[in-house]
Amino acid sequence: xxxxxxHLDTLLExxxxxxxxxxxxxxxxxxxxxxxxxxxxxxxxxxxxxxxxNYLEQQRLELERVNRLQAPYxxxxxxxxxxxxxxxxxQRLRDSNQHNGLLLSRHIEHNAAxxxxxxxxxxxxxxxxxQSRSGSVLGRKIGV
Numbered sequence: 001x002x003x004x005x006x007h008l009d010t011l012l013e014x015x016x017x018x019x020x021x022x023x024x025x026x027x028x029x030x031x032x033x034x035x036x037x038x039x040x041x042x043x044x045x046x047x048x049x050x051x052x053x054n055y056l057e058q059q060r061l062e063l064e065r066v067n068r069l070q071a072p073y074x075x076x077x078x079x080x081x082x083x084x085x086x087x088x089x090x091q092r093l094r095d096s097n098q099h100n101g102l103l104l105s106r107h108i109e110h111n112a113a114x115x116x117x118x119x120x121x122x123x124x125x126x127x128x129x130x131q132s133r134s135g136s137v138l139g140r141k142i143g144v
Contacts, residue, residue: 004063008082011056015089018049022096029103 025042028035064070072087073079 004060004067004069005078005082007056007060007063008079008086011053011060012082012085012089014049014052014056015086015093018046018053018093019089019096021046021049022093022100025100026096026103029100029107034107 021042025039025046028039028042069076069079072083
């Protein structure tokens with residue numbers, strides 16, 4: 001049972017780290033133009049932490065099987081308190097992640113609208129090779 005308590009503590013620490021990453025992601029999404037490299041770093045960190053949480057959850061289930069216990073650990077105050085914290089943090093993380101997803105969707109919509117406007121106006125100006133199609137402003141095309 002002691003190893004399950006330590007395991008739940010490890011899970012709590014990992015969820016705390018994930019909470020920090022989601023807060024950092026939120027700050028980036030609210031700061032204005034998205035810094036792509038920083039957002040990619042956050043996304044990678046979030047993915048790694050989620051994989052760790054998944055692994056820890058599988059281990060927790062195995063420890064429960066071995067110890068013949070089951071969350072919410074009714075009657076075992078130390079485990080029940082940890083489980084309560086895990087549930088609360090998990091709910092907060094879910095809400096934060098959903099909110100960040102909405103913010104990211106707004107950025108994507110904004111970028112898509114900007115690309116639509118740019119594509120409308122630039123179709124006749126540049127070809128797929130990036131070269132001008134319609135000549136210069138002066139009416140002559142000068143080659144080098």
